[in-house]
Amino acid sequence: MTILSCIYKIKQSSSSFTATEKRIAEYILNNREQALEFTAQKLAEETDTSAAALIRFAQKLGYMGITAMKLDLAKDEDESDELFNVLIEENDSIELMVKKVQKISERNIQQTYKLLNITNLNNAIDKVKQAKNIYLIGIGGSGIVCMDFMQKLTRINRNVIYHEDFDVLLARLAHIDKEDILIAISYSGETQMVNLAVDYAKEKYVSVIAITQYNVKSTLSKNADIKLYTPIEEKELRLGAISSRNSALVLTDLIYYGIAKENFNETKSDLTKTRSLIHKLKKN
Numbered sequence: 001m002t003i004l005s006c007i008y009k010i011k012q013s014s015s016s017f018t019a020t021e022k023r024i025a026e027y028i029l030n031n032r033e034q035a036l037e038f039t040a041q042k043l044a045e046e047t048d049t050s051a052a053a054l055i056r057f058a059q060k061l062g063y064m065g066i067t068a069m070k071l072d073l074a075k076d077e078d079e080s081d082e083l084f085n086v087l088i089e090e091n092d093s094i095e096l097m098v099k100k101v102q103k104i105s106e107r108n109i110q111q112t113y114k115l116l117n118i119t120n121l122n123n124a125i126d127k128v129k130q131a132k133n134i135y136l137i138g139i140g141g142s143g144i145v146c147m148d149f150m151q152k153l154t155r156i157n158r159n160v161i162y163h164e165d166f167d168v169l170l171a172r173l174a175h176i177d178k179e180d181i182l183i184a185i186s187y188s189g190e191t192q193m194v195n196l197a198v199d200y201a202k203e204k205y206v207s208v209i210a211i212t213q214y215n216v217k218s219t220l221s222k223n224a225d226i227k228l229y230t231p232i233e234e235k236e237l238r239l240g241a242i243s244s245r246n247s248a249l250v251l252t253d254l255i256y257y258g259i260a261k262e263n264f265n266e267t268k269s270d271l272t273k274t275r276s277l278i279h280k281l282k283k284n
Contacts, residue, residue: 005114006072007032009061012232014116017060024046026058028073028175036074040066040103066196073272090106091166104243111231112247114124115214124209125258131181135173135206137197138185143145143246145185146209149252155274157259166193173197178205185211187217198223211283 010025017025028035035043040051043066047054047183051066058069088100130135134153136146143164150160163169176182182201187192189212196206198220210224213232221227230247 002043006069006075008062008111008114009214013216014061015232016215016217020049020053021057021060024049024054031123033068034075036070038266059079071191105246108243109250110233112250115231116251117172117228120226120228121251121254121258124228124255127207127209127226128183128255129259129262132159132179133176134158134160134182135176135180135182135201136160136185137169137173137182137194139166139191139193141242142187142191142248145245145252148249149256151182152252152256155261156256158259170197174201176201176204176206180206181209183207183209183211183219184224185248186220187248188211188214189213189220195206195219195223213244271279 007029009196010029014022014025024047031046034046034138038046040054044051054066058064058066061069063069063072081220088097092100119144136150138146140230146166150162153160158168161169161172163172171183176233182198184194184198189210198210202223208219208224209226209228211228211230212220212224214220215221228249229253240267
């Protein structure tokens with residue numbers, strides 16, 4: 001099950017389309033009603049492609065075929081690009097800046113949920129629950145997400161391995177085995193050190209969960225066993241990776257909640273123990 005906007009997914013996949021697929025995508029985005037009404041043969045004629053090409057296009061988006069894609073397209077709201085064009089500018093007042101950042105943040109979270117594949121999320125939760133050790137790897141803004149996730153999982157008595165010093169993390173990673181799990185976080189999916197760690201984990205038959213931008217052709221996306229996607233940020237100004245970090249935090253929080261709810265009384269007990277110890281140490 002996928003919570004997904006067909007139009008949004010077409011937009012997000014555009015960088016990986018072939019020339020033929022780009023013609024189909026452009027036609028659907030610009031002629032939504034006609035695309036819904038036309039037969040496969042007529043749509044193929046209008047896009048100068050073939051029925052087979054349309055089927056491959058639909059399957060690339062995750063649908064069984066053209067009919068399934070059209071069903072989602074019919075339910076889709078034609079999203080305005082207005083919020084994609086919101087940028088922070090030097091002459092903005094503080095009030096305007098706040099409104100722009102609010103819109104960017106709200107849109108980013110909405111897009112994250114639209115890209116969410118529930119089956120993949122369930123599989124990720126199950127893998128993390130069953131793992132002996134949970135290894136996290138991420139650099140820069142992704143490292144902040146790792147730190148937050150480690151703190152949450154540690155409080156419910158999960159064995160998490162992460163270190164900001166990459167050399168120290170690699171020393172720990174050397175002991176990873178097939179009973180463990182590696183969660184790799186990289187917006188681009190091309191962070192060299194992250195992908196090297198993933199390659200090593202795969203050599204040890206370790207399952208890998210990737211949190212990365214929606215790009216099926218990225219190195220991380222291709223090598224991971226389970227993919228959880230964040231939206232692609234199209235603008236040159238990425239606001240210091242704030243949007244991608246927030247998306248990744250949403251996904252790690254969902255994994256955390258999925259684990260925590262399985263044995264709620266035990267989770268509550270673990271959190272109480274952690275809180276009590278922290279209060280006790282602070283008083284001293």
